[in-house]
Amino acid sequence: MTESNEKVSIITPVYNGEKYLPVTIESVIGQSYTDWEMIIVDDGSRDGSLALAKSYAEKEPRIRVISQENSGSAAARNNGIEKATGRYIALLDADDLWENDFLKEQLELMHRKDCVCVYGSYIFIDEEGHPTGKVANPPLHVTYEDMCVMNHIGCLTGLYDSSRYGKIYLRRELGSLRDDYAYWLDIVALEKEAWGNHVPLARYRVMSGSTTGKKTKLIGVQYRFYRQYLKLSVPKALRNLFIWGVSGLRKFL
Numbered sequence: 001m002t003e004s005n006e007k008v009s010i011i012t013p014v015y016n017g018e019k020y021l022p023v024t025i026e027s028v029i030g031q032s033y034t035d036w037e038m039i040i041v042d043d044g045s046r047d048g049s050l051a052l053a054k055s056y057a058e059k060e061p062r063i064r065v066i067s068q069e070n071s072g073s074a075a076a077r078n079n080g081i082e083k084a085t086g087r088y089i090a091l092l093d094a095d096d097l098w099e100n101d102f103l104k105e106q107l108e109l110m111h112r113k114d115c116v117c118v119y120g121s122y123i124f125i126d127e128e129g130h131p132t133g134k135v136a137n138p139p140l141h142v143t144y145e146d147m148c149v150m151n152h153i154g155c156l157t158g159l160y161d162s163s164r165y166g167k168i169y170l171r172r173e174l175g176s177l178r179d180d181y182a183y184w185l186d187i188v189a190l191e192k193e194a195w196g197n198h199v200p201l202a203r204y205r206v207m208s209g210s211t212t213g214k215k216t217k218l219i220g221v222q223y224r225f226y227r228q229y230l231k232l233s234v235p236k237a238l239r240n241l242f243i244w245g246v247s248g249l250r251k252f253l
Contacts, residue, residue, distance in 0.1 A: 008036040008103055008159070009086030013076030015043040017094035018052055020205065023129065025056050025063070027097035033104040038063045039080040040094075044070030049094070074170040074179040081167055089160045089167070091180070095205045096156040102201040106159045113195045116164055117187050120157040120197035122204045135200055144185075144192045148230055150244045151181040153194065156202045158184055165190050178225045219245065 010028055014021055021040075028038050040063065042050040050067055057063040066079055077091060088107070092098065102120075110118045124134040138152040146152060160168065168187050170179045188194045222244055226237035 005085075005087040005163075006035050006107075007086035008033070008088040008090055008107075009081075009084030010036055010038045010090045010092050011041070011077050011080035011084065012038060012092050012094055013041045013043055013073050013080070014045060014049045014053065014094035015070065015073075015076075016045045016047045016049060018045070018047040018049045020095035021049055021052055022056075024092065024094050024097050025053075027099075028092070029060060030100050031098065031103045032101050033107060036062060036103065037084070037086055039066060039083055040064070041066045041068065041076040041080045043068060043072070043076040072172070074172045074174070077179075078169045078172065081169055084167070087161060087163050089162055091155050091158060091183075093156060095207070097203045097205075098156070099201045099203075102157075103159075105197060105199060105201055106157075109195060109197050110159060110161060115193065115195055116161040116191055117153075117184070117194035118159050118197065119153040119184075119194060120202065121200040122154050122157055122202040123200045125203045125205050127205065127207055129203075129205070131203075132206065136204070137198055137200075138196050140196045140198060142188065142194050142196070144188050147185050147188045147194075148232075149240045150247055151184060152196070153184040153188075154202070154204060155180045155184070156204055157197075158187075160187050174225070174229065178221060178229070181225065182229060 040053040042053060053065045057065045066083060068079055081089060106118050106120065119138060121135060121137045124132040126132055136154055142152045170183045174182055223237060223241050226232045226240055
């Protein structure tokens, strides 16, 4: 990977995502910024996801498809990151999508701020793709300390410049529930800050059975993350858990 490399590697894990995958792929193909590769990692799907992804790859040379045994989203993302040839790394799940200027706007923000990590606002959509009326508007600037309280980076909006510190991988030992949080936390830790965009350039699909939407079931997981991964004291972990919980209620209810 050379310093002049301006390619974005988009990592998309998919497991039985045949229904929404075409919309996700089309949102990448429609990007106004064209120097990208999309690496679709099929995680042992039992539906037509793999065949569908391959059909797109046959028509679009910037799309590559990897197939693996079912190992979870962290393993799938890591597999894609390992194969990535771009300077910039983006994670886009198989049921989410980007607006046409997503990559263009996020790269311009990164260059303006001369930073290694940017993120942004995003619109919530339902299973059929209709906006729910909710928009996630994270702060325009976050520090590592802010990220230790809660994850301000929506995974579908994050962009990482790997040219300074090399590739960062997800921590599989955490399981699929908090691995994305730890990933962006590890990235922000590199320079202790990241910058956000308030223009909603992505769309996050909320599924009826989504674990993200069921915050009450994640309380224990979040608390253990504070205590075991961040090594916070009990009072600080409880304080952060309260702030996280209130934020979640405002976002999803």
